[in-house]
Amino acid sequence: MSIHVSEPVRWIDVGGVDEIPRRGARRVATPAGDIAVFRTGDDQVFALRDRCPHKQGPLSQGIVHGHSVTCPLHAWTIDLATGEPTGADAGKGCAPVAPVRVEGGRVLIASRAVTPA
Amino acid sequence: MCKCTEHGHGVVRKRIVAEGLKSMPAVMQALEWKTPDGCATCRPALNYYLLCAWPGEYADDKQSRFINERAHANIQKDGTYSVIPRMWGGVTTPDELRAIADVADKFKIPTVKVTGGQRIDLLGVRKDDLPAVWADLNAAGLVSGHGYGKALRTVKTCVGSEWCRFGTQDSTGLGVRLEKFMWGSWTPAKLKLGVSGCPRNCAEATCKDIGVICVDSGYEIHIGGAAGLHIRGTEVLTKVATEQEAVWVICAVTQLYREEGWYLERLYKWMDRVGLDSIKAAIEDPERRRALYDRFAYSQTFFRIDPWAQRVAGRHAEEFAPLARSMELADA
Numbered sequence: 001m002s003i004h005v006s007e008p009v010r011w012i013d014v015g016g017v018d019e020i021p022r023r024g025a026r027r028v029a030t031p032a033g034d035i036a037v038f039r040t041g042d043d044q045v046f047a048l049r050d051r052c053p054h055k056q057g058p059l060s061q062g063i064v065h066g067h068s069v070t071c072p073l074h075a076w077t078i079d080l081a082t083g084e085p086t087g088a089d090a091g092k093g094c095a096p097v098a099p100v101r102v103e104g105g106r107v108l109i110a111s112r113a114v115t116p117a
Numbered sequence: 118m119c120k121c122t123e124h125g126h127g128v129v130r131k132r133i134v135a136e137g138l139k140s141m142p143a144v145m146q147a148l149e150w151k152t153p154d155g156c157a158t159c160r161p162a163l164n165y166y167l168l169c170a171w172p173g174e175y176a177d178d179k180q181s182r183f184i185n186e187r188a189h190a191n192i193q194k195d196g197t198y199s200v201i202p203r204m205w206g207g208v209t210t211p212d213e214l215r216a217i218a219d220v221a222d223k224f225k226i227p228t229v230k231v232t233g234g235q236r237i238d239l240l241g242v243r244k245d246d247l248p249a250v251w252a253d254l255n256a257a258g259l260v261s262g263h264g265y266g267k268a269l270r271t272v273k274t275c276v277g278s279e280w281c282r283f284g285t286q287d288s289t290g291l292g293v294r295l296e297k298f299m300w301g302s303w304t305p306a307k308l309k310l311g312v313s314g315c316p317r318n319c320a321e322a323t324c325k326d327i328g329v330i331c332v333d334s335g336y337e338i339h340i341g342g343a344a345g346l347h348i349r350g351t352e353v354l355t356k357v358a359t360e361q362e363a364v365w366v367i368c369a370v371t372q373l374y375r376e377e378g379w380y381l382e383r384l385y386k387w388m389d390r391v392g393l394d395s396i397k398a399a400i401e402d403p404e405r406r407r408a409l410y411d412r413f414a415y416s417q418t419f420f421r422i423d424p425w426a427q428r429v430a431g432r433h434a435e436e437f438a439p440l441a442r443s444m445e446l447a448d449a
Contacts, residue, residue, distance in 0.1 A: 014441040023154060023180040026440035037440060041154040058196040061184040063157040070157035072184040072192050077157070107440075114443055 009099070011108035017045060018105065025060040025069065030114035035098050036060035037107055038080050040067055045107055046080035047100035053078075053085060053093030119158040121150050126162065126379035133170050141167065141178060155181075162380035165267065165303060169375050172416040179433065185265035188436060189424045190247055193240065198247060200239040201264035202254050203300060206274045206292035206312075207235025216257030224250055234271030234309065236262055248437055251425035260423040263300065267381070269371075270309045272296040273321065277314030277331065286331035288314035291360055295367060301420040302413070305378030305387070308371065323351045326384040327367055336363040340370060340396070341385040349385060352393050355400060369406045372413035373399055 014028045020039040027050060028035040034050035036059045044067070050060045057073030067080045077086050083095035099110035118126055129148060138144045141163050145155065155163065160181035167175040179187050190198035202217065217237055221229050228240040242250055251261075264270060272295050275281065277288030292312040302308075311322030312329040322328030324344040328351050330337040335358040339351030354370060357363050373396060378387040388396060399405045428437070 019435060019440060021180055021435065026435065028441045028443075029439045030443040034439075055194070056196075058192075061188075061192060061196070063160065063183065064180070065154055065156045065160065066152060073194065075157065 010111040011101070012111050012114060014107050014109050016105055017043070017102055017107055020045070020107070023064045025062070025064060027058070027060045028109065028114070032114055032116045034058065034060065035109065035113060036069075037100065037109070038064055038069060040064060040080070045100055045102050047098035047107075047109055047113070048078070048080065048083045048095040049098065051095055052076055053083075053095055054089070059095060118162065119156055121145075121152040121155050121159050122148060124148055129163070130166050130170075130376075130379075133166050139167065139171050139175055141181065157183075161186075165305065165380050168303060169416075173419045179436075186267070188244065188247065189261055189265065189428065190242065190244075191265040195241075196244075197241045198244055199264075200242050200247070200250055200254075201232060201236050201262040202259035203262040203296070204236045204271075205296050206272055206289050208274075208289060208293065209237075213257055213259060216254060216259060220250055220253045223253065226250075232264070232271075234262075234264070235273050236264070236271060238264070244437055245439070248428050248434075252429045255423070255426050255429055260300075261425045266303065267306050268304055268308065269296070269299045269302050270307050272299075272310040272312060273325070274312045275314050275319035277312075281314055283317060284314035284331070285333050286314055286336065286360070288312040288320065288329070288331050291329065291331075291336075291363065292320075294360070295364060298364065298417065298421075299368065299371065301422055301424075302371070302375070302417060303420065304371070304375055306381050306383045308374075308384065310367070324348065325351070327370065329363060329367070334358065336360065338363060338366050338370075341388040341393070343383060343385045347385075352388070354393075354397060365406065365410050366400055368413045369400055369409035370396065372409040372416075375413070375416075 020026045022039055023041050025036050025038040036048050036050040038046045050058050052059055052071040054076045055073055057071040059069050061072040062069040068077050070077045076089050079086050083097045085092050098113035101108050138147055144163055161183055164178050164181040184192050190200055224246050226239045230238045232238050272292040274289045274292035278284035278286055309325045310327045311320040311325040313320040313322040314331045316330055323339055324342040328339040337356045338354045340354045342351035343349050374384050374387055
């Protein structure tokens with residue numbers, strides 16, 4: 001008989017919300033690849049793998065509008081909450097979501113998102 | 118314009134000026150935008166319309182610019198960037214070439230390529246390295262070539278009367294003069310110029326947005342060429358006798374295009390929409406031409422600035438460095 005104990009989530013502080021431009025994004029460089037951390041016009045924070053499902057464009061470099069980002073390479077628009085393309089490109093893959101939360105103005109990302117699988 | 122608004126580009130531009138709208142929220146409120154902060158189509162357009170209408174007053178919103186204009190470099194398919202320093206009129210020096218070679222060595226830049234605009238492109242630069250690359254280029258006197266922008270690109274020239282057996286005027290000198298006066302200006306879409314010293318047209322001026330063909334009796338000024346997705350030859354706008362008049366006409370027609378063009382509308386498309394005759398009428402009227410030139414010259418007092426040097430000095434440092442690197446991270 002074995003008892004499965006799920007490991008508690010460890011959170012890693014990657015910086016202050018105010019270090020991310022409003023309607024913008026910053027990269028977090030990790031051994032598991034870059035993570036894009038977005039701050040929307042209404043001050044919500046989202047995090048995705050920094051790779052567009054289309055041709056791996058760096059989403060952190062896109063224009064942030066509403067709760068979406070438009071990829072800089074070929075203008076796919078990605079929903080920040082789900083990582084999924086919207087509009088004509090809906091259903092064509094997704095940019096994996098990195099668990100993120102904000103505490104006291106700091107951006108925290110789940111450690112499993114920053115360590116290689 | 119986009120799904121955020123019922124209005125077209127023309128109405129938006131007119132109302133920005135007529136109603137004195139000087140910020141993006143003011144435009145979106147007055148014109149009843151349907152989204153809270155626009156989209157990737159309307160925001161860059163509004164940013165351009167505002168900075169064109171209110172030079173020196175409107176504060177540029179970098180978050181509303183496409184990455185290339187935000188980073189002042191061209192994003193490539195692998196997420197690296199390319200860097201093109203300005204070479205005024207396509208003229209360079211041994212010292213500039215050594216500085217470019219030294220930068221390519223120091224930053225291990227994988228590809229060095231000559232462009233179609235008589236400049237040198239450094240391809241495969243890491244974004245984190247951009248400010249340091251620019252610092253070394255600046256130290257040799259090299260500034261941004263705006264090869265990434267909806268902006269004045271290059272002024273391509275031939276060697277003209279200084280060297281060529283057939284040259285009728287100093288086409289290189291005119292190209293350098295135009296580029297030194299016009300660089301840094303933002304336009305609805307990219308703006309390419311060419312100056313050829315004789316009708317043999319070695320600078321290929323008749324497929325540029327604005328081209329000059331030098332002849333014995335002066336300067337033929339052409340507009341509306343293109344050699345991209347569409348290819349077409351220019352139309353003759355006017356002919357003038359002196360280099361000074363050529364500069365006036367070219368700056369005036371550029372300003373008219375800046376004020377009337379829709380965002381991303383190349384000069385030839387604007388010309389097709391408004392008609393060559395309406396452009397000729399503005400340029401042939403001495404008062405309108407003078408007023409257009411003056412507005413261009415005034416705007417240039419704000420925009421004829423090297424954006425690379427500003428960033429070398431620390432402006433928008435957050436654009437280039439990552440928020441964090443994993444080796445700096447610790448548990449919260």
